Amino acid sequence: MSDQLFEITTTPISMDEVSRRVSSPSAGAIVSFAGIVRDTNAGRRVRYLEYEAYPEMAEPMLAQIAEEIKARWPVEKVAIVHRVGRQEIGEISVVVAIASAHRQGAFEAGRYAIDRLKEIVPIWKKEFFEGGEVWIQGPEKPPRSNS
């Protein structure tokens, strides 16, 4: 079991386990979000998804998102774990966990984390549906340099 806060993994993710990575005696609130593989998309019946990542870049970018969060909200710890490889309907593709002393800010921070991940982190999904397969299109505009 990993205690890494920012991780691209090939193994199934547990929400409880990721939440434990951010828990501490001073954290009175933990907000968790899970992204789940669903069975329909754009009118297509989805069979399964395959995720691919550029892990050497994606993990530091997840850490960067946590830094952006800490600059805006008083949160203690952030963990973001994304799974890659084939994932079946109902499985967890990504978990975000935010720990803070109080709940204020934690909900917004969690939403920011997943929105930002979808904008800038080099991960892609390919949908295998009944009748074909398609790479899912991301946002059109590239992020500014993160150096």
Next chain:
Amino acid sequence: MARGKARFFASLREAVGRSEIEWVLADGATVETLMTHLRKTLPGLEEWAGRTWVAVNRHYAAPETVLQDCDEVALFPPVSGG
């Protein structure tokens, strides 16, 4: 001379039919120089013109970024994780 590696991901990897390639360019070459060079040798890249994001050494990079020896350049489509 500068030499390095270019890596391809997701739909771009499928379009060019390989996950990486070595490059050798004159000193002062930029990301744009490399892209022009790669489009000649890897025709599959052309259809992704305008929808290719570029990172140099794991940081997003602009076309005018000058490449250094041993740089790792990654080319990929707009991200779609989550």
